[in-house]
Amino acid sequence: xxxxKDLVIGLAGLGTVGSGLVQLLKMNADEIMQRTxxxxxxxxxxxxxxxxxxxxxxGTKLIDNPLLMVEDSEVKVIVELIGGTNLAGTLxxxxxxxxxxxxxxxxxxxxxxxxxxxxxxxxxxLYLAYEASVAGAIPVVQTIKDSLAGNKIETIxxxxxxxxxYILSEMSAKGTQFNEALKSAQDLGYAEADPTLDIxxxxxxxxxxxxVRLAWGVHYPxxxxxxxxxxxxxxxxxxxxxxxxxxxxxxxxxxxxHSEIEAEVSPVLIPEKAILSxxxxxxxxxxINGNGVGPLFLHGLGAGSxxxxxxxxxxxxxxxxxxxxxxxxxxxxxxxxxxxNIDNSVASWYLRLMVHDTVGVLRDVAGIFAxxxxxxxxxxxxxxxxxxxxxxxxxxxxxVKAMKNALQEIEATNILNAKPVAFRVLExx
Amino acid sequence: xxxxKDLVIGLAGLGTVGSGLVQLLKMNADEIMQRTxxxxxxxxxxxxxxxxxxxxxxGTKLIDNPLLMVEDSEVKVIVELIGGTNLAGTLxxxxxxxxxxxxxxxxxxxxxxxxxxxxxxxxxxLYLAYEASVAGAIPVVQTIKDSLAGNKIETIxxxxxxxxxYILSEMSAKGTQFNEALKSAQDLGYAEADPTLDIxxxxxxxxxxxxVRLAWGVHYPxxxxxxxxxxxxxxxxxxxxxxxxxxxxxxxxxxxxHSEIEAEVSPVLIPEKAILSxxxxxxxxxxINGNGVGPLFLHGLGAGSxxxxxxxxxxxxxxxxxxxxxxxxxxxxxxxxxxxNIDNSVASWYLRLMVHDTVGVLRDVAGIFAxxxxxxxxxxxxxxxxxxxxxxxxxxxxxVKAMKNALQEIEATNILNAKPVAFRVLExx
Numbered sequence: 001x002x003x004x005k006d007l008v009i010g011l012a013g014l015g016t017v018g019s020g021l022v023q024l025l026k027m028n029a030d031e032i033m034q035r036t037x038x039x040x041x042x043x044x045x046x047x048x049x050x051x052x053x054x055x056x057x058x059g060t061k062l063i064d065n066p067l068l069m070v071e072d073s074e075v076k077v078i079v080e081l082i083g084g085t086n087l088a089g090t091l092x093x094x095x096x097x098x099x100x101x102x103x104x105x106x107x108x109x110x111x112x113x114x115x116x117x118x119x120x121x122x123x124x125x126l127y128l129a130y131e132a133s134v135a136g137a138i139p140v141v142q143t144i145k146d147s148l149a150g151n152k153i154e155t156i157x158x159x160x161x162x163x164x165x166y167i168l169s170e171m172s173a174k175g176t177q178f179n180e181a182l183k184s185a186q187d188l189g190y191a192e193a194d195p196t197l198d199i200x201x202x203x204x205x206x207x208x209x210x211x212v213r214l215a216w217g218v219h220y221p222x223x224x225x226x227x228x229x230x231x232x233x234x235x236x237x238x239x240x241x242x243x244x245x246x247x248x249x250x251x252x253x254x255x256x257x258h259s260e261i262e263a264e265v266s267p268v269l270i271p272e273k274a275i276l277s278x279x280x281x282x283x284x285x286x287x288i289n290g291n292g293v294g295p296l297f298l299h300g301l302g303a304g305s306x307x308x309x310x311x312x313x314x315x316x317x318x319x320x321x322x323x324x325x326x327x328x329x330x331x332x333x334x335x336x337x338x339x340x341n342i343d344n345s346v347a348s349w350y351l352r353l354m355v356h357d358t359v360g361v362l363r364d365v366a367g368i369f370a371x372x373x374x375x376x377x378x379x380x381x382x383x384x385x386x387x388x389x390x391x392x393x394x395x396x397x398x399x400v401k402a403m404k405n406a407l408q409e410i411e412a413t414n415i416l417n418a419k420p421v422a423f424r425v426l427e428x429x
Numbered sequence: 430x431x432x433x434k435d436l437v438i439g440l441a442g443l444g445t446v447g448s449g450l451v452q453l454l455k456m457n458a459d460e461i462m463q464r465t466x467x468x469x470x471x472x473x474x475x476x477x478x479x480x481x482x483x484x485x486x487x488g489t490k491l492i493d494n495p496l497l498m499v500e501d502s503e504v505k506v507i508v509e510l511i512g513g514t515n516l517a518g519t520l521x522x523x524x525x526x527x528x529x530x531x532x533x534x535x536x537x538x539x540x541x542x543x544x545x546x547x548x549x550x551x552x553x554x555l556y557l558a559y560e561a562s563v564a565g566a567i568p569v570v571q572t573i574k575d576s577l578a579g580n581k582i583e584t585i586x587x588x589x590x591x592x593x594x595y596i597l598s599e600m601s602a603k604g605t606q607f608n609e610a611l612k613s614a615q616d617l618g619y620a621e622a623d624p625t626l627d628i629x630x631x632x633x634x635x636x637x638x639x640x641v642r643l644a645w646g647v648h649y650p651x652x653x654x655x656x657x658x659x660x661x662x663x664x665x666x667x668x669x670x671x672x673x674x675x676x677x678x679x680x681x682x683x684x685x686x687h688s689e690i691e692a693e694v695s696p697v698l699i700p701e702k703a704i705l706s707x708x709x710x711x712x713x714x715x716x717i718n719g720n721g722v723g724p725l726f727l728h729g730l731g732a733g734s735x736x737x738x739x740x741x742x743x744x745x746x747x748x749x750x751x752x753x754x755x756x757x758x759x760x761x762x763x764x765x766x767x768x769x770n771i772d773n774s775v776a777s778w779y780l781r782l783m784v785h786d787t788v789g790v791l792r793d794v795a796g797i798f799a800x801x802x803x804x805x806x807x808x809x810x811x812x813x814x815x816x817x818x819x820x821x822x823x824x825x826x827x828x829v830k831a832m833k834n835a836l837q838e839i840e841a842t843n844i845l846n847a848k849p850v851a852f853r854v855l856e857x858x
Contacts, residue, residue, distance in 0.1 A: 020721075024579055024580075024720075024721050027581070027720060028579055028580065028581055028720070028721070031578070031579070031580070031581055032578075032579065034646055035578050035646070036578075131576065137721070137722040137723060137725065138725065139572050139575075139576030139577070139725075142571065142572075142575060142576050143568050143571075143572070143576075146568075146571060146575075146743060146746075146747055147560065147568030147571050147572075147740070147743045148568070148739065148743060149460070149461075149464050149465075149742070149743050149746040149747070150453055150457055150460070150461065150738075150739055150741075150742030150743050150745070150746055151453075151457065151460070151739055152456070152457055152460055157855065217463055217464070218767070220768065221768070224768050226771055234781075234850065236781065236814075236819060237779070237781055237850055237852070240779075240781060240809065240819070240821050241779060241852075243809070244779070244807065244809075244821075244823060246779070246854065248852065251855070253855075259767055260767045260768065260770075261767060261768060262768075262771055262774055263768075264771060266852070266853070267852050268852055268853050268854070268855050269779045269852050269853070269854040269855070270854070270855045270856075271856060275704070275707055275728065278704055278707065290739065291453075291456060291457070291735070292449075292453050292457070292566070292735045292736065292738060292739030292742065293566040293729060293730070293735075293736055293739040293740075294566060294729065294730045294733070294735065294736050294739075295729060295730070296566065296567065296568075296727075296728070296729040297726075297727070297728040297729065298725075298726070298727055298728075299704065299725070299726040299727075299728075300722060300723065300724060300725040300726065301722070301723045301724070304723070306720070306721045306722075306723065307721065307722055307723050309579075309721055310577065310579055310580055310719065310721030310722040310723075311576070311722075312579075313578070313579030313721065314575060314576045314577060314578050314579050316579070317575075317578040317579055318575055318578070338647070338688055338689045338690060339649065339650070339653050339689065339690060339691075339692075341689075342655055342691055342693060345691055350666070350669070350670060350673070350675070350698050352663075352665065352666055352669060378673065380669065380672070380673075385665075390665065390669075392669050392673075394673060421663065421666055423666070423670075423677065423695070423696050423697060423698050424695070424697055424698070425675065425697070425698040425699070426586065426680070426682075426697045426698065426699045427699075427700060
């Protein structure tokens with residue numbers, strides 16, 4: 001593998017997301033090669049304090065001035081994960097001016113200077129990728145930009161800020177007041193010491209502006225977005241709303257109606273049975289309506305080290321591929337799958353046996369389960385139906401093989417009126 | 430605009446999806462131009478019966494042999510929407526051999542002949558795009574292929590077949606038996622006259638195979654996927670599962686564990702509070718877990734004319750762009766947004782007023798609402814709290830402006846102990 005095939009990058013920032021990226025580059029090196037045919041070489045990492053020992057790949061240069069990496073012609077992509085609008089803005093501008101594409105997670109910068117920076121990237125025929133800037137791991141940028149490119153977008157409603165959503169979920173689940181829920185969020189690392197950007201809705205507004213741009217190709221002045229956060233949210237309103245069948249969520253909302261776009265951030269009541277109501281904790285979610293796709297709902301982690309880094313790495317790899325890729329792999333003649341033996345698959349089970357109403361049936365069935373080391377969690381026996389007495393079991397985890405064998409043995413005893421019904425249980429969140 | 434900039438395509442099949450595509454090409458022509466800088470020219474449409482009058486663009490040639498469009502060197506992309514594995518397979522092969530990229534929705538064909546067809550496309554340096562083949566409008570192919578490219582995928586669980594999901598939802602909601610629910614699905618067009626592919630799980634298995642390929646870059650032999658559908662689903666099991674706190678869903682499941690992949694389609698019990706449990710009717714949903722992204726959930730229409738066509742058109746446009754696109758628009762200097770006046774925005778409202786406990790307060794407040802034509806849907810008045818008597822209203826739809834004015838007037842009467850709390854209500858599904 002010649003070095004010229006590799007992509008050389010410089011990373012500015014080794015905070016939550018930056019360190020997540022370094023981790024993913026290491027953990028998923030095989031996947032990167034399998035999908036792009038190249039390696040990603042982390043040539044520079046810029047941090048404020050170079051004296052602290054860092055866990056970095058051998059050969060990576062630790063520097064304290066990110067602008068230095070812009071001078072190196074080997075570096076093809078700058079990853080900006082320092083945040084803020086000053087140094088980050090200077091870095092991105094200089095990177096583009098020096099012929100380097102940029103991947104960023106900086107919603108505040110793009111909300112304020114996006115027009116100028118995208119124009120500069122276009123002028124230089126470079127990429128400015130920012131999937132990580134909106135809703136963390138949820139691929140909403142690519143979804144609107146590429147997958148839904150053939151749609152007129154009608155509405156976008158999003159839970160775009162994990163901090164405020166976590167606080168509202170806490171208040172709703174426990175009936176606590178705002179201040180207590182905020183403190184809980186801060187203790188768990190879901191909120192900053194200064195939580196203003198998050199709880200006053202400004203962070204959501206930055207992201208909303210980027211979504212409006214993607215959905216309708218227009219520059220929506222940030223200062224024209226009405227923004228109301230959750231700073232004064234009362235537990236009383238959450239309780240009243242619940243009694244009326246609603247939950248309260250902080251939503252970024254954008255709607256195209258009568259040739260106009262309305263964008264705003266505010267707390268909104270939504271029906272408890274709506275799928276957006278079920279978005280809890282630090283998750284984000286976005287509900288998009290387009291005139292082709294209809295209603296589309298995306299839900300995932302809006303922040304965090306590895307999730308946000310996943311979005312950054314997806315962008316880097318798209319830049320590497322540089323072209324629409326049909327299959328996601330460089331080798332189209334794919335190897336055979338290492339097919340797992342389902343017999344060893346472990347799960348809990350739901351079983352329904354229709355049995356004769358005779359003495360000793362339960363003893364016999366329970367005995368067969370015990371013989372195959374199948375532990376029973378719940379039992380329901382109901383009154384005789386037309387087809388027999390329904391005997392329902394929920395088991396603890398056991399293998400497909402053990403269950404097959406047990407059922408075969410049960411069927412051989414002739415106590416059943418019909419074939420057993422057996423479904424596995426998936427304890428999903 | 431020179432003709433050479435346009436993309437000339439041929440469409441095989443004018444059924445549900447084909448006619449949806451023709452509709453979208455017409456409705457969203459502006460968006461296509463705005464995003465790609467080119468027009469899509471529908472040069473051919475191939476149907477079985479050319480004598481039936483069709484609503485097609487002027488200049489489109491209606492033909493009955495789709496192989497003819499493969500001979501025309503102007504045509505750059507063939508869109509295969511006829512389905513089946515014979516003629517569709519021949520068409521796709523010949524298209525690729527003749528230097529034309531292909532967009533298809535044909536999961537059965539790709540499940541059976543995908544390895545050979547992707548290899549041929551690669552050999553010819555062409556695209557074989559198939560977003561519409563898996564979960565209709567949900568952009569799962571692009572999500573796994575591009576956005577999640579930097580992840581090791583751990584698990585995929587999907588409701589991949591709308592027909593069977595509709596039937597299970599009906600049975601669950603109404604307590605009906607399978608046959609009755611199937612008939613209802615057929616009457617509404619959610620199930621075919623011969624529903625085998627859907628209710629026996631084969632359609633889900635085709636799609637699952639494509640997902641396994643995307644997630645792990647391996648060829649998983651279709652015949653090795655254990656498939657159990659919902660043909661024998663009993664209302665009794667759905668009721669028992671519900672009483673135990675579970676719903677039953679037909680899931681395509683794939684898991685990478687201990688260097689092996691287990692893929693299968695079967696009915697599974699999942700907790701009622703899981704987000705996947707809330708997927709009703711003919712919707713599809715996919716739950717992906719990756720070692721970077723964490724849990725990602727996508728939900729949308731798995732079938733239907735416009736939704737599936739949205740996926741087809743997204744693929745055509747990606748091929749047109751041919752390169753990773755940063756912003757989704759050809760013009761980076763975007764026009765200013767036509768910002769809507771929020772005062773005219775209409776919604777229902779939740780209001781909480783904290784009032785003095787005095788005679789006539791309700792009359793006065795109600796009077797002010799009536800004056801501003803605000804109609805009241807619900808009222809709750811609770812016992813005196815520390816901050817006063819909470820008076821909660823849910824209103825019918827009114828404008829932001831009317832509500833602002835009404836609240837200003839209420840505040841001016843001095844009956845309030847605190848600022849009014851007012852949130853809009855979003856009646857989302």
